[in-house]
Amino acid sequence: MGQGQRELTSVSSPHAATLGIDADFPGGNVRVEQIIADTVYFGPDLRDTSGEWFYWNFRALSSIPKTWYFKATKSNLMTGLGAAYSLDGGETWHWLDRNDHLSDRLFSFTFDRADQAVRFSMGMPYTQRDLARFLTGFQGDHRIALDELCISERGRSVEKLAIGSRSASPSYNVLVTARAHACEMMGNYVMEGMISALLSETPEMKALAEQVSFWFIPFLDKDGVEDGDQGKNRIPRDHNRDYSGESIYASTRSLREQVPKWVGYVPWVGIDLHNPWIKGENNEWIYFVGNANPAISSEQERLVEILAKGHRGPMKFTENEGFLPFGVAWNTGSNYDQGASFGQWAAGFHGRGLKMVTTLEFPYALNHGQMVTTEGAHAFGVDLMYALGEYLDIGK
Template sequence: MSLHIDTNFPGGNAIIERIEGDQIFLQQDLRDTQSDWFYWYCRVTGASGRTLHFNFTKSRALGGRGPAFSLDGGESWRYLSSLDEDGKGFSFSVPQGAQELRFSNTIPYLQTDWQKCLARLKKYSGWEEGVLAKSRSGRNVEMFRSGPSQKSKPFCLVLTARHHCCETIANFAMEGIIEGFLAQDKDGEFLRSKIDFAAIPFMDKDGSENGDQGKLRSPHDHNRDYLGESIYPEVAALRKFTPEWVGSRKLLFFDLHCPWISGKEQDRIFLVGQENQKIWQEFQNYGKILESINPGPLPFHMEHNVPYGCGWNKGIPSTCASWVSTLPQTLMSGTFELGYDDICGVEVTPDAFRAFGHTMAKALAQYLGAEADSK
C-alpha cells in the first residue's frame, strides 16, 4: 500500500500540498476564518515501518508538546512530546504493521465521543437527552439535562463548550463536571438537590463535525453572536432557552474554552474576568475554592487569571459571557480557558481533564454551601 494522507472523515482538516518520499508538506485549512489559526486533523495510511516528517508551510500549527497522535483509528490519543526546534514540524516513526494513524494539533472530540460519554453515563439516573436546536445544516445540537426540571430547586447551571469548534479539550472537562453532578456521593447529592442542570457540548455543531477552525469565522464566530439578532440557530436558541428555563431562580454559567496554541501564558487553566465586578467577584470566590481543593494532576492557580482590563481582556459585548452578565438572574458566571496540551508542565490527557471537571463540580457544591451559609 502506498502512502496516503486524507481528511475525509468527521473533524478532518488539512491542505496536503505535496509528498516527497517521507516528507509531507501541509498546512491547516482556514476555510472561512478571517485570520490565521492552527487547527488541523489528518489520517495516514500505507506508512508501516516508515519514519515520516511533517512540515507545516503556512504558520505554527503545533503546541509545545507537538501533535496528538492515535494508532487505533482515533479511539485513544496522546501527545508526541517532540517537535522540530523551530516548532514548524515533527517526525514520527510508524510501527511495523500499523494500518492507520491519525494526527492533530489537539485531541479531537466529535459526535461519536459524546455518544460514548452518554453510554458511560447510563449507569446513573436523573438525566435526560434533549435537543437545543437544529444547526444550519440540520444537525441536532444536543443538550444534556438533569430531569425532570424542578422549579423548587433554587439554582440553574448551564455549561457550554465549542463556541469555537476547534477548542476540543473543553469537552473532556464538561464530561467530568457532568459525572461529578451525577456522582453517588455527598457532593453529587447536594448538587442534584439544589440545581437544575443543562449542558450543550457543541455550540458550533456543524463546525465541530466539519473540522472548521470556528475561531474568527466570517462574518463573526459563534462567540461573537450575542449582541443584536443572532445569526446562528444554536446561539439564538440558547438566548431564548436560558432566561425562560431559569425563571426567577439564580443562574450559574460556565463557558468552556481553550486559549492560543502554546506559550507560558497559554499552558494553563485560568478564569477570564468580566466588567461586571459583582459577578466577577463571585466567580473568583468559586475559583478560590477550586484552587484549594484541586488534587491534580492538572494544576490550577488563581494568580494565572486574566482580570477585565488586563492584557488582551478588554471586554467584548457580543460574547456569551458578556450576554450572561446582563441577565438579572445571574449570580456567578464566566469563561474557563483550558490549555490544549500542557498545564504548567503536566501533559494534558482526556482523563486528566475529566478529573479536573469532577473537581469543578465538587468546588461548586462547596461554593453553594458557602453561599447558603452567608444568608
C-alpha cells in the same frame, strides 16, 4: 465529515512506498501543500476563517513500515508538546514521544506495519462520536436526559443534556456550554468530568444534583465540530460573538430564547468552556476570564479561590494565575468588536437572577509545565464541579 483536502498520495521511492493523507471523517481538517520524498508539508484548512488559526486533524496511511516526516508550513501550528496521535481511529490520543517532536514545525512518526492508518492532530479531537461513547456509560440512567437545543444550519441535532433537580423551583440553575469555537475540544473532556462528578452519588454531589438543575450544551457550533472547522474567527462572526442584535446561528439564537424561560426567577450560573491560543504566555495554564462587571468579577474570584484551595486532581491550578482580570492582556473591550460574547450576554442578567457567569480557558497541551491529557482534563472537571457545589453552598 471533514471538508478539507480529501486525499493526497506520494510515491516516495522506486519500491512504491506510498503515504495517503485525508481528512474525510468527522472533525477532519488539513491542507497538504506537497509531499516530497519522505516529508509531508501541511497546514490547516482555514476556509471560512478570518486570519490565521491552527486546528488540523488528519489521517495518514503508509503502505509499508517506514518513518515519515510532517512539516507545518507556518509557525504556531503545533503545541509545546508537538502533535498528538491516535492508533485507534481517534478513540484515544497520546502526545508524540519527545524524540519525534523534532522542532516547533516538524515531527516524525514511524509506521510499524504495512497499511497502518494513524491520525495526527494539534490536540485531542472530540466529536459527537466521543460524546455518544461517553453517554453509553449512563444508558438507562433516569438522572440524565438527552434533549435537543435546536437543529443546526446543516441539519444536525445540537444536544442538550439536562441533569439534576427536576423541581420547578431548584435552588439554582447552572448552564455549562462548550465548543462555541469548534476547534476547542479540550473543554469537552472537562465537561465529561463535571458530568461524571455530578452523577457520582457522593454525599456532596448527591445534594448538588438534588438541589440544582443543570443544562450542558456539549457542541454549540455542532456543524463546525463535525465538519472540522476552526470555528474561531468564523466569517462573518463566530458563535461566541453572536450575542449582539439578532443571532445568525440557530444554537445561539435558541440559547438566548430558552435560557431566560428555563431559569425564570431562579438564580443561575453560566460557565462557558474554552481553550486558549495554541501555546505561550496566558495559554499554558488553566484560568478563568474576568468579567467587565466588577460584581460578577468578584463572584468569579470566589470560585477561583475555592477551586485553588480544594482541587484534588493532577492538574495544577493556582489562585494567582487562575484568574485573568478584565483589562489585562487580551481580555479587553476591543476583543469583542465583532459582537457580544456569551459572558457579556449573560452579564446582562446580573441583578435579574444571574449570580455569576465565567469563561474557563483550559490549555491544549501544557499546564504549568505539566502534560495535559484527556484524563487530566476530566479530573479537572471533577474538581470544578466540587468547587461549584461549595461556591453555591450546597452539599457541605
